[in-house]
Amino acid sequence: MNVNEPMLPPVRGLVDREGRLVQADQRLMDLNIRAGGGIGQPIAIPQIANLARLAQRLGILVSRGVVAADGDDDVELWVRAEPEKAGVRLMITGWRSRAAWYPEAAQGEREGDFLRSAGDWSWETDSALRITFLSISAGAKHGFDSASMLGQPLTRLFALGEDQEGSFPILGGLAMHQRFDGQNATIRATGRTVRLSATPRTDAAGVFAGFIGAAHMIEDAPLVTPQPEASPEDLTDAFAARLDQALRSPLGRIIANADSINAQSEGPLRQDYADYAADIASAGRHLMGLVDDLVDLQAIERPDFVVAQEPVDMADVARRAAGLLGVRASEAQVRIDKPAPQDMLSATGEFRRALQVLVNLIGNAVRYSPREGMVWIRTERENGIAAVIVADQGKGIALEDQARIFEKFERVDPREPGGSGLGLYIARKLARAMGGDVTVDSAPGQGARFVFTLPYRD
Structure with a gap:
């Protein structure tokens, strides 16, 4: 097959959660058969199989150009892999055949090759700075398990440090989508000092798609005490700012x-x-x-963090939070049953922070609710406590996970599309700073019931 056919309609397929190709348009089916596979069998095109696994592991859409063997030729494909309940949905465009040997590499890939050759080991990320590749296969030498790092934020592996000018080169590279060098870092598991450099890569449309980078071990640097594993993502105030x-x-x-x-x-x-x-x-x-x-x-997390102590109508805050999430709920085909207009519940707290807590709780409820599902929001008062209850019809949370979801960067299932893993941690910290709390009552298959409390105000 030696014909360029970039304008043909997209080719679609479905890879189930076990990596088997269970649905495919004819062109994808034919290519998979020529690679030695078949419907109902593990997909035989390694490049597409790898993208499907990556999308399923990260729980996000992955869109990337690949080159696959097709007989004596290669075929260029633009593969869009999107995770869903049944597996990973594929959409392939830009189907283009070319000679098996391609003499010119893209500039970013060439620079990446130079970086790899100069570094002690190499790494790659997607556009959200999640690790997609580590060149080392054994963790004993470097103090971490490389396989467990895939899909994790780069800052889970490295603690980033300032250079002599007080800057973080990686931030300039990320903001401008350009190469950076001399980013000081330490491996969190061991405290070993490294220096990072990376070059950006782009997708077929020229859009920033992540970094190809190298780590240079600093052999003469003194070892420091490894950072505790319990809080590996702590960032300095300067870095966050x-x-x-x-x-x-x-x-x-x-x-x-x-x-x-x-x-x-x-x-x-x-x-x-x-x-x-x-x-x-x-x-x-x-x-x-x-x-x-x-x-x-x-x-x-600053020691001087304080919140205002002002009158707050919890029912009004709940209605406002539900209104802010109305469009998202409509797109997800989820209905929000919010407090009636005449409902009132006086409490003491800070209006802006209380709204932030409820936007997080209701947003999570919408995200994890099934289509045609409902999210209930109710208010209650008991023994000097004003409470807002947010209940959903999602798949629920096991008892052993209910404490973990309130920790930093923790989610019940990291493979599912979702947020950063900070929302519930921040919500509980804010509630407790206002003299209240956020708790959960749930069981698998029975949805989740989050309760946000503040002191009642007469």
């Missing part, structure tokens, strides 16, 4: 431009390109949410 400054503005531009492309405001556009723009905007919003969470985390 610079992260906010470096990312908020460019992320805002990326989201606005991607939304504009998706809306086709400048004229008609191929639908798959418009869909890619929607994916970019969604990823940008996810990153913006992470930045917001990190800024909040920095604030609430």
Whole structure:
């Protein structure tokens, strides 16, 4: 097959959770058969199989160009792998055949090859700085298990440090999507000092898709005491502040431009390109949410953090939070049953922080509710306590996981699409700072019931 066919309709398929190709359009089915596979068998095209596994492990959409063997030729494919309940949904475009040997590598890939050759070991991330590749296979030498790091934030592996000018080179590289060098870091598991460098890579549409990087071991640096495993993601105040400054503005531009492309405001556009723009905007919003969470985390963990003590109508706050999430609930086909307009429940706290807690709790309830499901919001008063209950019809939370979900960067199932793992930690810290609490009552298959309390105010 030596014909370029980039304008043909997208080719679709489905890989189940065990990695078997269970549905496929004819072109994908034929390619898979030529690779030695078949329907109902593990997908035989390694590049697509790897992307499907990565998407399922991270719980996010992964969109990337790959080159697969097809007889005596290679075929270039743009593969979009999106996890869902049944497995990973595939959409393949840009089907293009070429000679098996390709003399010119992309500039970013060439620079990545130079970095790999110069470093002691190499790493790669996606655009959200989640680790997608580590070149080392054994953890004994470096003090960590490389397999367990895949899909984790880069900051779970490294504690990043300032350079001599008080800057973080990685932030400049991330904000400008350019190469960075000389990022000081320590391996959290051992305290060994390393220096990181990386070059950006882009997808077929020229959009930033992550970093190809190298780690240079600093042999003569003194070992420091390893950081405790219980809190491996603690970031310094300086890092969080610079992260906010470096990312908020460019992320805002990326989201606005991607939304504009998706809306086709400048004229008609191929639908798959418009869909890619929607994916970019969604990823940008996810990153913006992470930045917001990190800024909040920095604030609430300062020793001088205080909240206002003012009159708060918990029923009114609950109605406002439900209103803010109305569009998201509608898109998810979930109905929110909020307190009646005449309901009131006086409490003492800070209005802005109480709203933040309830937006998090109701947002989680919407996210984990089934389609056509419902989220109930009720208010109660008992023995000097004002409470808002948020209940959903999701799959529930096992007893052994109910304490863990309130810890930093923890989620019940990291493979599921979701937030940063900071929301519930921040919500409980805010509630307790106001003299209240956030608790959960749940069981598998019975949904979840989160209770946000504040002191009652006469």
